[in-house]
Amino acid sequence: MTDIEKTLENKSVRPTAMRILIYKYLAEKDSAVALTDIENAFEKAERTTLYRTLKTFEEKGIVHQIDDGTNISKFALCEPGCNCEIDQDLHLHFHCTHCDKTVCLTEHKIPHINLPSGYIAEDVNLVIKGICDTCSKH
């Protein structure tokens, strides 16, 4: 049993061939991936299967969904210990308008925001758009 299989089983996700491949793909990427990215990476795979796999991964805390403002949902593996809940691991995300990549800045937590009285925060999303480190070198 490989590490990936163990990881999936630990999260109560049956480690099917497709799921292992998708997990591997996510682990190799250094930026968040869209459903279409995976679709293109595995010509043979069904869009629906990929879609539902990502859904399952998200529900089980294997990936978190990222809304980077492009209106295309992105996904990235959760760091160990990430539970994607408020006041816990709310890191910010950066979307590069040049290479179109979106990355987790896991070391950069979202600062606490004071709200007007009566408002109750349940989730926070902070996205910075601009030029990433790779693109700014060229």
Next chain:
Amino acid sequence: MTDIEKTLENKSVRPTAMRILIYKYLAEKDSAVALTDIENAFEKAERTTLYRTLKTFEEKGIVHQIDDGTNISKFALCEPGCNCEIDQDLHLHFHCTHCDKTVCLTEHKIPHINLPSGYIAEDVNLVIKGICDTCSKH
């Protein structure tokens, strides 16, 4: 010539009947509106016209577009002096998951965020999801 007509002309937007109505509609609302909202408010109006009106309004700095994470673009009138550029009027937005309204918290500016070296910020989007003041009372 009404105030609205003056406002539109000041922003180099020809004050047509439809545009005046849409502006009025936006001004009356205390929360951001989606294209569909306007569509439903004016049964007779063409969706395309509304769509392009909002685009024009946005280009001319009359409204700003809000991405509240619902994947439905919302629009709200700009405050006087709002130019919607970075380091200028970057207020945060609140999306209520109970009443589904999105509001501008214009008094709450987005705090400055330190980025890793090489990253260049051009735009920031901060959305808080939760329960709004009206909904939290009930």
Next chain:
DNA sequence: TAATGAATGCAACCGTAGTGCATTTAATGT
């Protein structure tokens, strides 16, 4: 090995966003 439930494949549907083009409307100069 049969029964069972989960995972997958296939085919659709949905809603928002966006475009192309013909038509109407309004502003301008003669």
Next chain:
DNA sequence: ACATTAAATGCACTACGGTTGCATTCATTA
């Protein structure tokens, strides 16, 4: 007032990500 011209509008259609229903296949286990 009329013709000219550009802007605004109306209509039809497309694009695309997301989503669902249902039949089929696969894997677990009694």
